[in-house]
Amino acid sequence: MSTTFKHAPGFVSGDRPKIVTSRFEFADSFTIERYLATDGYKGLRAALSRPANEIHDDVKSATVLGRGGAGFPAGTKWGLTPQQVWPRYLVVNGDESEPGTYKDRLLMERDPHQLIEGCLIACYAAGLSQCFLYIRGEMALAQERVATALNEAYAAGYVGRNILGSKFSVDIILHWGAGAYVVGEETALIESLEGNRGMPRLKPPFFPAVNGLYGQPTIVNNVETLANLPWLLCNGVAAYTAIGTKTSPGTRMVAVSGHVKRPGVFEIINGTTTFRDLIFGEDFCGGIKNDNKLKAFVPGGGSAPWFTPDQLDLPFEASQIGPAGSMLGSGAVMVMDETTDIPAAALTLTHFYAHESCGKCTPCREGGTWLERILRRIVDGNGTDADLQQLLEVGAMICPGAFPHAANEKLGLTAVPFPYKMTTICFVGPSAFAPVHSALTLFRSEFESRVTKRVTIPVTAVVSKDHVLSSGAKS
């Protein structure tokens, strides 16, 4: 059992281009000495030597995609702020808690200065006057490392008033959460930062960039997104876009967990690496544990609909994963081998979302709980065949309309991207249904073998012809 974090456990370096994990190989990667010795704060200096709008243009033309789940380009997001409304804020979303995901935690624990530098560059480019770094409450080590790094950076003149002796001044305030998955949703994050219950805000406005913290324009960026900026500023847009594909440039961090030989966190090339590379590649996980057969995998965190082995050759490219019926989400692949009890696996995920529902929207609060209850009785062997239909019906109310699915010519189905339509403010509710829907569509027989057939007696058989159904009814 490892007791210390001398070398980031879980992280696998490999012989690949690195943008955000370049310092992970050093045992002291989190210190300011190591950071300064490895191009640290050079990106900031490069940024401050040019006008802010040029830096914003760089981030736009490099198409730095948001790494939090939605994949929205950061440069475009910064540009959504209304003209001449001040002040504007930066809120860093370090509330990483999507099942299967962990990259932001490593980035904060292993290279906190890189994140701080990324925050500074973003504040400079987008004209943001204060930065709040919101770290998930349960991540004590990340909080300690970022606090230490911030103290060092303040003392060395990289953060605070007149940074590097320039006109640029910004405070970075470290803020901890206190345990709530839903706070990862950006408007809930802002509510939490205002000292309220972390419930998502009613939309529109859809973007906090228009109306966010204290009603001011607020940019909410993911930790990994910001960690890309120092490298981008040091090496230039051309070097950044040379890695990956045109629509998904750069790299991204992916955690592969579950039934694989060597689970780990990898920095992979965006857009080209396939799931087969990741799960079976010798550079990555090296195949399924005990050489078992692959049964299914979750491609993008607990909220994502599942994939089966025939979809292994899909690359990490949002434009291909979407039409295939799922989403890339936050870079988390969870692998299930042939021994997996599918209904039980779906139950753990559904339990998670039901448990984490904030309770604001009824379909999520009630529906999620019902999905869990029904699923639990099926797993416990007390379900009936009517429960399967019931699951789909309850789920359809949390996410009405055609549920996202892959194109299937045989069944005459065209692809419906995820998410299709929502009756809830945020993604937590529909996410509770995603694993149920996937499990039930892909492995229905496993559910059917668990449930008993219910003998139903039609109502007409027990109500006699002349029976008065209610006092008001006339015969």
Place this chain on the structure above:
Amino acid sequence: MSRLTEKNLVLAKEIIARYPRQKSALIPLLHLAQEQTGFISREAMVHLGELVGVTSAEVYGTASFYEMFRFEPIGKYLINICGTMSCALMGAEELMHHAEKRLGVKAGGTTQDGMFTLAHAECQAACTEAPCLQVNYRYRLRVTSADLDNLIDDLQDGKLNDEIPAHGVLSKVRQVIPADRAVGAVAPELVTESPVWLNGKAAL
């Protein structure tokens, strides 16, 4: 008796001053109160309400939303065993059964000596190192039943006192903003002009 101590009051005021609106400091202050007593008392909530200018009911309203805040004393060590997908696939349930047997309490319970509280937890962001657990939010990875026994022994013998503080203490390092370096927080309504560096020229 569990209002903030003099020392923590100074810290609290420093924290409040960092935010453009006082109420934003509420969650950090709740952590401070929990650090002081291991849980959050009614008196502490009244005190925090006075500090940020809201009622104690509003303080409780916020605090009760978040799972990490406790309103009754719990064990010195909170053992959170993750049970979400990756950990479940890798045997988290057996680990929980073992922990329940070893500690003699069910998940959610506290041992009679007040040393341990055992709890189910949701994803702790260490999925490749499953099954994992946290003791007072410090990780233990790829935990076997034997590892868990050793961990409990070590905690009982006080061998991990340096690494794992008592429940309530989260980060052992606090952010300190030197007065001469701080920009300072300004209420948003008092800011009407664009930041000085947005003048079309390089800042350096």
